[in-house]
Amino acid sequence: MERFMSSETVRNSRNRANFMTRILMAAAAAVLILFVVFCLLTRTGNARTMLIAAMICTVAGGWGVMAFWAFSVEPARAEANHLEGLAAETAQTREGRVTLDPEGFRIPKSVRVLKARLETGEETLSLNLNEKYGDRVPPDGSLVRVETAKKFIIGMETLEKAEERSPRKLPSAWKKFRRGLGKFFPGAVIWTMVAVMLTGFVFTRITDTDPAHKITIYADCPISNAAELAEKLEKGMDGAVKMVKVHPFSFALFGSEQLKSADLYIVPDSRKDDYSEWLGEDTGKVMADPHSGIAVAGGYFQYNEKEKEPSVFRLYIGLKSVHIEDGLTEKAAELLTTFGTGE
DSSP: OEESOOHHHHHHHHHHHHHHHHHHHHHHHHHHHHHHHHHHHOOGGGHHHHHHHHHHHHHHHHHHHHHHIIIIIHHHHHHHHHHHHHHTSOOEEEEEEEEEOSOOEEOTTSOEEEEEEEEOSSOEEEEEEEGGGGGGSOSTTOEEEEEEETTEEEEEEEEEOOOOSSOOOOOOHHHHHHHHHHHHHHHHHHHHHHHHHHHHHHHHHHTOOOGGGEEEEEESSOBSSHHHHHHHHHHHTTTSSSEEEEEEGGGSTTSOHHHHTOSEEEEEGGGGGGGTTTBOSSOOEEEEETTTTEEBTTTTBOTTTTOSSOOOEEEEEBTTOTTTTTTHHHHHHHHHTTSOBTO
16 A cells, blocks of 8 residues: 555655745845845945845845745645644545545645545545645546545555546646745735835935935936935045935925925026025025036036026025034035036
8 A cells, every 4th residue: 555644754744844944034034134235235326226126135035935935835834734633643444436536625724635535335435635646546436445544545555446538637737836826926916015115115214314414405407416426425524424415306396394404505596586585695606607617516417408598506505404503514515516517
């Protein structure tokens, strides 16, 4: 008799489940560690790149962990629990003619099984067989001797093989894969949304700080390579602030409080009156003059790109800047004006 379960089978099944669980935990830890590394390596200049990389790492890594759980770990654990439960039962031996239903189903929190009908002459028994042993069952109508625990077949011996009328169609590998994919897909969709939001939240926290520890510059014109400019300004501040932020006005929709309390503003003369309540009383340092060709940090600020009429752009200290008293606003303004035309 071929036995589908023995003390060695039970032990090996549990060891396999435990081993796969450890791999799963190691993979999850690796994804977390890689995410932390991305966070630690993030600075102003590479924040966007690191954010995208961290999102890809978190989403793809989570998918890998979930797929490993759905296709390997969870079935292995269910199998081990199933076998340990059967091992505690007293086995019985019966003989009869077997008929196997190739359409299986999953016992909740256990293994997938095929229904087998055993006609003993005195009664017809409804038994279960682990789906992975379906190909061990002879053609329907064959006389067999089976060993059972509860209602599960744990061993089988063919006594008289019946003529096979038509091949038995057991679940294919592709069908098994699709079943696993059905368990994996909903969780993967949810994880994608959670991972993207969580990563975005974390990076927002590590790439920004309170006004007391940063200099914020808003310009009423398009900006290119803002992160690169901010990183240069950070280095020039010699650690006086944690970070510098450079944004176009469009970054703060509807005149947010962050825009109204910025440290420095770059605005055209044509719209100075629109922002007068935010600007300090100084006349402003010229950043761009289309008539004289001045364009301080012109490689970053696209001063007159969207202006109907060429205008002079000036740099103003914000009236609500928290760094006026400590002199850091003035220092940042002087540093910004050292950038040459086209730089």
